[in-house]
Amino acid sequence: MDESVYKVTVARDLEDLIPVFIKNRHKELDILRVALAAADFEQLRQLGHRMKGVGNSYGFDHVSTLGKYIEDGARSGDRAALDARIREYAEYLAKVQIAYE
Amino acid sequence: MTRSVGPSVRVLIIDDDPDLRSLLARYIKQRWADAAVDEFDPLSQAFPERSFPLGSYQAVILDYMLGRGDGLEWLQKLKARPDCPKILFLTGAGNEIIAVRAMKAGADDYQRKQELTREKLLASLRELMAPVTDTTSPELAARKEGHSLGARIRIPGIKVLRLIGEGGMARVYLASREGDDEPLVVKILRREVLSNRTALERFMEEYSLVEHIQSRHVVRIYGHGNVDEHAYLVMEFFEGGDLNRRLEGKALAPAEALRIFRELMFALGEIHEKGILHRDLKPQNLMFREDGTLAILDFGIAKQIDATTDRTNAGEILGTPRYMSPEQVQGRVLDLRTDIYSAGVLLYQMLTGGHLFGGDSAMEVALHHLNTPPPSLPGELEPYQRLLDKLLEKDRDARFRNADEVIGFLTRKFGVGSTDVTQKL
Numbered sequence: 001m002d003e004s005v006y007k008v009t010v011a012r013d014l015e016d017l018i019p020v021f022i023k024n025r026h027k028e029l030d031i032l033r034v035a036l037a038a039a040d041f042e043q044l045r046q047l048g049h050r051m052k053g054v055g056n057s058y059g060f061d062h063v064s065t066l067g068k069y070i071e072d073g074a075r076s077g078d079r080a081a082l083d084a085r086i087r088e089y090a091e092y093l094a095k096v097q098i099a100y101e
Numbered sequence: 102m103t104r105s106v107g108p109s110v111r112v113l114i115i116d117d118d119p120d121l122r123s124l125l126a127r128y129i130k131q132r133w134a135d136a137a138v139d140e141f142d143p144l145s146q147a148f149p150e151r152s153f154p155l156g157s158y159q160a161v162i163l164d165y166m167l168g169r170g171d172g173l174e175w176l177q178k179l180k181a182r183p184d185c186p187k188i189l190f191l192t193g194a195g196n197e198i199i200a201v202r203a204m205k206a207g208a209d210d211y212q213r214k215q216e217l218t219r220e221k222l223l224a225s226l227r228e229l230m231a232p233v234t235d236t237t238s239p240e241l242a243a244r245k246e247g248h249s250l251g252a253r254i255r256i257p258g259i260k261v262l263r264l265i266g267e268g269g270m271a272r273v274y275l276a277s278r279e280g281d282d283e284p285l286v287v288k289i290l291r292r293e294v295l296s297n298r299t300a301l302e303r304f305m306e307e308y309s310l311v312e313h314i315q316s317r318h319v320v321r322i323y324g325h326g327n328v329d330e331h332a333y334l335v336m337e338f339f340e341g342g343d344l345n346r347r348l349e350g351k352a353l354a355p356a357e358a359l360r361i362f363r364e365l366m367f368a369l370g371e372i373h374e375k376g377i378l379h380r381d382l383k384p385q386n387l388m389f390r391e392d393g394t395l396a397i398l399d400f401g402i403a404k405q406i407d408a409t410t411d412r413t414n415a416g417e418i419l420g421t422p423r424y425m426s427p428e429q430v431q432g433r434v435l436d437l438r439t440d441i442y443s444a445g446v447l448l449y450q451m452l453t454g455g456h457l458f459g460g461d462s463a464m465e466v467a468l469h470h471l472n473t474p475p476p477s478l479p480g481e482l483e484p485y486q487r488l489l490d491k492l493l494e495k496d497r498d499a500r501f502r503n504a505d506e507v508i509g510f511l512t513r514k515f516g517v518g519s520t521d522v523t524q525k526l
Contacts, residue, residue, distance in 0.1 A: 064215060
């Protein structure tokens with residue numbers, strides 16, 4: 001993946017919101033994994049939709065992109081695609097670098 | 102739920118995402134320091150009962166996906182209450198039919214959640230919460246006038262829903278087709294332009310030019326006419342927005358820039374084949390459908406190549422200086438190579454994220470097109486230099502002669518097109 005995806009710039013005045021935002025993304029990742037294991041596509045769809053809505057708002061465009069893929073994958077019941085995207089999400093959260101300006 | 106006392110602004114946010122609620126609340130409190138912003142989580146709270154003090158808020162921000170509930174249903178129920186304040190409805194991008202239904206259900210404004218910036222949120226709330234009589238800001242007054250016109254105008258078979266844009270010539274509204282809620286756009290010519298016969302004729306000519314083009318690369322126009330002394334056009338709504346929004350001042354990946362540019366060449370090939378010059382290509386006039394296909398709009402100053410009458414007066418310059426060809430700046434007779442040059446300027450912008458020429462005034466920018474050699478592309482974009490040089494030749498005789506030549510060059514040099522879904526119809 002293009003390394004620039006991992007670099008996110010956030011407005012300085014939102015800095016204090018970011019730890020909670022990131023913590024919630026990790027929680028989300030855990031729930032995504034459980035939902036996939038249970039083949040709960042409705043929950044996967046809802047989580048993907050939520051990621052899609054919130055990622056861009058904070059400047060984490062790739063969260064929104066992955067959210068859209070997860071939402072689409074859940075709609076079509078594509079477990080392999082969902083598994084790949086959830087792994088990608090985990091990698092993204094592990095590598096993301098945040099700069100404040 | 103916590104609430105402060107005596108605030109100047111009271112807003113209720115109903116959304117299932119705590120991060121989004123926090124972010125919106127932060128934006129509001131930054132703008133109105135003593136604002137009271139209450140957060141309502143529909144995952145943990147049932148629909149507000151009758152005793153809920155809905156009327157104490159000046160605005161409600163309501164998401165359309167509420168986890169367990171449907172935002173549209175909540176909207177209808179909230180609006181059924183006599184004390185319901187103004188509601189800003191959040192929709193998903195690429196799903197404008199939800200916006201149409203929300204506006205028909207009584208929402209006072211809508212915003213696409215994925216594109217909701219601080220500025221858009223605050224502008225919308227400011228407008229919703231401003232007293233009807235507030236005309237302190239000329240911009241706000243103009244918007245109110247635009248909303249008022251949209252609410253008054255009656256176009257057969259069409260419901261005008263919301264002012265979504267304002268240009269020098271016309272106001273632009275989200276609308277829907279009665280019966281199936283198909284999202285549409287209605288352009289209404291500004292009253293002050295009505296007295297300018299040439300401008301009026303240009304506006305209406307857009308319809309007569311475009312109605313002859315059956316192409317997926319050109320905006321579909323569904324009707325036009327005059328109602329209550331207002332000239333209007335009804336046209337296709339584009340879920341994907343325009344190139345300006347896609348660029349956001351940044352470069353696109355070269356492959357994406359080339360894909361869009363190639364689509365543009367197909368579009369130009371088709372309109373030129375019909376004998377039409379666009380003459381005003383710019384990012385705001387290149388629109389994307391949900392599937393990513395591109396269409397050109399705003400043929401307001403387009404011209405039929407063999408037209409016996411041209412509404413351009415001798416020496417009159419039409420177009421946007423940043424994208425004008427040298428011959429356009431000189432006010433010379435134009436041919437299809439003018440659009441090829443403008444497309445080259447757009448390609449430069451897509452590849453680099455910057456404008457081909459800058460300047461303190463429109464005249465300065467225009468003169469650069471006449472006299473200044475285009476800047477060289479940075480090293481990593483060097484493979485596109487020859488293409489750009491030939492698009493941006495100041496001498497049009499040295500430029501690509503038409504869109505087909507450009508497409509041929511792209512195919513030979515970059516191999517694009519063999520697996521691309523874009524095919525000339």
